[in-house]
Amino acid sequence: MARVLYDLCGIDDDLRFSPFCWRVKFALAHKGLDTQTRPWRFTDKQALAFANHDKVPVLVDGDEVVTESYDILRYLDRTYPESPLLGEGLAADRARFFKYYAERTLAPAMLRTIIMDLLNAVHPDDRDYFRETREKRFGRTLEEFHSPSKGLAQLDAALEPLRGHLKESDFIDGEAPAAADYLVFGNFMWARCVSSADLVSNADPVYAWIERMLDSHDGLGRQAMRVTDINGAYR
Amino acid sequence: MARVLYDLCGIDDDLRFSPFCWRVKFALAHKGLDTQTRPWRFTDKQALAFANHDKVPVLVDGDEVVTESYDILRYLDRTYPESPLLGEGLAADRARFFKYYAERTLAPAMLRTIIMDLLNAVHPDDRDYFRETREKRFGRTLEEFHSPSKGLAQLDAALEPLRGHLKESDFIDGEAPAAADYLVFGNFMWARCVSSADLVSNADPVYAWIERMLDSHDGLGRQAMRVTDINGAYR
Numbered sequence: 386m387a388r389v390l391y392d393l394c395g396i397d398d399d400l401r402f403s404p405f406c407w408r409v410k411f412a413l414a415h416k417g418l419d420t421q422t423r424p425w426r427f428t429d430k431q432a433l434a435f436a437n438h439d440k441v442p443v444l445v446d447g448d449e450v451v452t453e454s455y456d457i458l459r460y461l462d463r464t465y466p467e468s469p470l471l472g473e474g475l476a477a478d479r480a481r482f483f484k485y486y487a488e489r490t491l492a493p494a495m496l497r498t499i500i501m502d503l504l505n506a507v508h509p510d511d512r513d514y515f516r517e518t519r520e521k522r523f524g525r526t527l528e529e530f531h532s533p534s535k536g537l538a539q540l541d542a543a544l545e546p547l548r549g550h551l552k553e554s555d556f557i558d559g560e561a562p563a564a565a566d567y568l569v570f571g572n573f574m575w576a577r578c579v580s581s582a583d584l585v586s587n588a589d590p591v592y593a594w595i596e597r598m599l600d601s602h603d604g605l606g607r608q609a610m611r612v613t614d615i616n617g618a619y620r
Numbered sequence: 621m622a623r624v625l626y627d628l629c630g631i632d633d634d635l636r637f638s639p640f641c642w643r644v645k646f647a648l649a650h651k652g653l654d655t656q657t658r659p660w661r662f663t664d665k666q667a668l669a670f671a672n673h674d675k676v677p678v679l680v681d682g683d684e685v686v687t688e689s690y691d692i693l694r695y696l697d698r699t700y701p702e703s704p705l706l707g708e709g710l711a712a713d714r715a716r717f718f719k720y721y722a723e724r725t726l727a728p729a730m731l732r733t734i735i736m737d738l739l740n741a742v743h744p745d746d747r748d749y750f751r752e753t754r755e756k757r758f759g760r761t762l763e764e765f766h767s768p769s770k771g772l773a774q775l776d777a778a779l780e781p782l783r784g785h786l787k788e789s790d791f792i793d794g795e796a797p798a799a800a801d802y803l804v805f806g807n808f809m810w811a812r813c814v815s816s817a818d819l820v821s822n823a824d825p826v827y828a829w830i831e832r833m834l835d836s837h838d839g840l841g842r843q844a845m846r847v848t849d850i851n852g853a854y855r
Contacts, residue, residue: 476707476714478792478793479710481788482781482792484784489784490778542725546720546721547717547720549723557713563710564710565713
């Protein structure tokens with residue numbers, strides 16, 4: 386049976402920027418599982434009614450429907466145990482920290498830098514929804530929240546442990562990437578797809594890791610459409 | 621042969637506050653290894669000449685001399701494989717991140733809050749050394765660096781991923797503490813021994829974890845001398 390991933394898209398059906406969906410796309414590539422992606426937009430709640438869920442990623446794997454990126458990684462390890470993503474025991478417990486590091490430390494710092502680029506990349510029909518939900522979350526307008534200088538300074542500090550870690554190994558998970566790399570790298574794909582902002586200087590060990598991640602799995606990340614590839618879309 | 625750990629002390633021989641030494645003391649307790657600790661002061665470089673090293677922790681285990689807290693944890697797993705601390709494979713790679721999270725994210729935030737308390741806890745003979753080395757590192761005087769309000773705000777943000785993680789399990793490493801817990805908790809022991817500052821509100825999941833860590837290994841952390849236990853020492 387076909388394997389299908391519902392994947393957030395923006396102004397172009399092929400502009401796929403969700404950090405949560407990127408985690409899953411890398412995880413599927415890691416397991417060597419061919420998957421068809423289906424573009425989905427924020428306001429298309431109806432299309433996910435079958436999953437009893439209102440956001441992506443949603444993975445349909447034969448008869449199984451799995452939601453939430455972390456639960457999908459767990460599902461993949463359970464169902465396809467070869468090439469562990471999260472692993473078991475201490476490895477799995479420690480992996481979870483990277484989910485929170487990505488979502489609560491890196492994402493807010495990146496968001497202050499790329500929020501207006503993100504709005505620009507979102508499909509026009511989704512922009513009111515995007516603005517309303519995010520302004521409610523931030524407690525201020527997108528324009529007030531937007532502050533690349535503060536965001537970049539915050540990101541620079543937030544990357545310190547990653548920087549130290551990546552001086553000692555090519556990937557967070559050692560000699561090859563696994564779940565901790567995908568959990569964190571989803572954020573960098575998010576920023577890369579919607580923005581041309583340089584988040585990390587090219588002398589940074591994190592930069593070299595980003596390059597390695599872009600090359601991994603036959604260039605899955607590097608081949609992804611960026612908003613700058615769309616004629617007239619980036620401003 | 622006796623197992624000996626050289627352990628930093630302050631104004632009292634029993635005031636032991638080094639976060640790096642605490643990692644090792646918890647790791648030794650985790651492995652069930654009886655160890656005698658020997659008080660050591662910053663300026664007593666001569667006492668460590670045998671180890672060809674100038675700071676603690678230094679573990680002497682029979683014929684083996686091991687320095688640096690992380691290397692000691694590795695040594696313990698290699699030599700006493702039961703009850704893994706760092707573990708192997710993905711677990712070990714991920715553990716290393718917690719070392720950097722503790723040292724580069726949590727420690728600077730805590731330090732801004734407790735630096736003057738720390739100076740006060742240091743042995744009088746060590747204070748000039750402590751001030752000189754730290755002022756050189758910070759690029760300003762201890763008094764200028766000291767800023768509890770900034771430090772606490774920074775710590776609050778820095779604890780976000782830990783907070784998320786600890787809502788889902790009792791310890792960083794799951795149902796029982798292991799290396800990731802000890803790597804991070806060393807910092808909290810450091811602050812606890814030298815200061816009465818409340819770093820974490822008691823409604824915080826991190827607070828409940830601190831309490832569990834203090835109770836672990838028969839109250840190893842809770843029984844440790846604090847500067848507030850020494851008559852007239854805390855000001």
